Amino acid sequence: MTQHAPEKAAALLRRRAAGLETRAARKEEPRYVGQNMTRRRAAEADSVAADARKLRLLQGAYLAVAQGLEQGTLPEGLHGVTAPPLIERLISRRPDLAADLLEVLVSNEELAALQAQCPGEEVLHDIEAQPTQYGWRRAVPLSLIPELLALVDGLTDPFAGLPPHQPCLLPTLVTWRQVTDAGLTTPAHLVLAAECLHDLSQGRLNPVTAQRQHLAALERGLIGVRLPGFFPTPPALATQMVRWAELHPGLTLLEPQAGKGDLVDAALAAEPTLQVTVCERSGQLRDILSAKGYAPVGDDSMALRGRWERILMNPPFEQLADIDHIRHAASLLAPDGLLVAVVSESPFFRRETKAQAFRDWLTASQADVIQNDPDAFRVCTTGHSAGVQTRLIRLRATQLPL
Numbered sequence: 001m002t003q004h005a006p007e008k009a010a011a012l013l014r015r016r017a018a019g020l021e022t023r024a025a026r027k028e029e030p031r032y033v034g035q036n037m038t039r040r041r042a043a044e045a046d047s048v049a050a051d052a053r054k055l056r057l058l059q060g061a062y063l064a065v066a067q068g069l070e071q072g073t074l075p076e077g078l079h080g081v082t083a084p085p086l087i088e089r090l091i092s093r094r095p096d097l098a099a100d101l102l103e104v105l106v107s108n109e110e111l112a113a114l115q116a117q118c119p120g121e122e123v124l125h126d127i128e129a130q131p132t133q134y135g136w137r138r139a140v141p142l143s144l145i146p147e148l149l150a151l152v153d154g155l156t157d158p159f160a161g162l163p164p165h166q167p168c169l170l171p172t173l174v175t176w177r178q179v180t181d182a183g184l185t186t187p188a189h190l191v192l193a194a195e196c197l198h199d200l201s202q203g204r205l206n207p208v209t210a211q212r213q214h215l216a217a218l219e220r221g222l223i224g225v226r227l228p229g230f231f232p233t234p235p236a237l238a239t240q241m242v243r244w245a246e247l248h249p250g251l252t253l254l255e256p257q258a259g260k261g262d263l264v265d266a267a268l269a270a271e272p273t274l275q276v277t278v279c280e281r282s283g284q285l286r287d288i289l290s291a292k293g294y295a296p297v298g299d300d301s302m303a304l305r306g307r308w309e310r311i312l313m314n315p316p317f318e319q320l321a322d323i324d325h326i327r328h329a330a331s332l333l334a335p336d337g338l339l340v341a342v343v344s345e346s347p348f349f350r351r352e353t354k355a356q357a358f359r360d361w362l363t364a365s366q367a368d369v370i371q372n373d374p375d376a377f378r379v380c381t382t383g384h385s386a387g388v389q390t391r392l393i394r395l396r397a398t399q400l401p402l
Contacts, residue, residue, distance in 0.1 A: 014062070065082060106137060107137045116161075219288065231386050248271070251271070277308065305332075311339040311341075326339070344390055369392070
């Protein structure tokens, strides 16, 4: 490179990186906000998220090489890797597959066209002796590539008379030229360069964005999975519950049937210093909670023991199970604690002794009770929507009957 070549190459790479920003940011935007997630929508969202990650990796690679050129700190394995097309080819492959970039392929039709123009050429005879791949192409041995390249360069139209076809030889020759011109002349050189480039690019990924995309992928994995009693708390309802919870800094908070953590997410967004505890029976949901940084204490909320100053809960509704969960959770309140729960409409009109006793208990506890929007649970990002009618209740430990 001339004295100013590194600066020019770095400037070009920074322009290319800047040009990717809008495309990547657009693909990182949440998909289907306010709509039920289906398998088809989830598959599309996965595809778009994968595209966004590829763009960010490429952007990070451009910026890493640009910085290395500007500061003179480019790793030895990347000294010749400054052209955007070569960087894109290296970053788009797994490092262990980068050696494929040295592979030059020729189709049967292309080989026949070359033999027709250059009969008796020994290099073409040697290539023809190679085994075919998939019955229609051959890999050119590395030792024969320079001679084949010279032959092709000497022809005005190497594939004259060949009907329109998917080119095989010329694109792979172009790639071979790029990598060898960069000094990457062996498979080991290519693998090392790809490993260096991936490491540098990964270090430039925004960890917050990467974590958000990871969690979104885990949640999309719930689509189509039947999880008894799992109906995620809608954001608007979670916000209302947090307002009702009268949170203060440093309080202990329990979400006993945590699901994917919607209630503790909303609570921590309002008061980041809360000391949260979560419990969840589903292993798949516990994985999501763990990925969010929560540590589930168990898989049976009815076995929990302890005292918490605040409890937020959206328990299972089937067969009046919400009654049992709410009454047990109330026994876990600290002396000045407060519980806010979603409860189905069933306990408020069913005639069973259990439902009547629950209504009497709420009255004796001077519970606050309001009806929720009847469509509150009709939209869900994991596909677990429901038309269930619900209420919110708030209980204070100081008002619970002895």
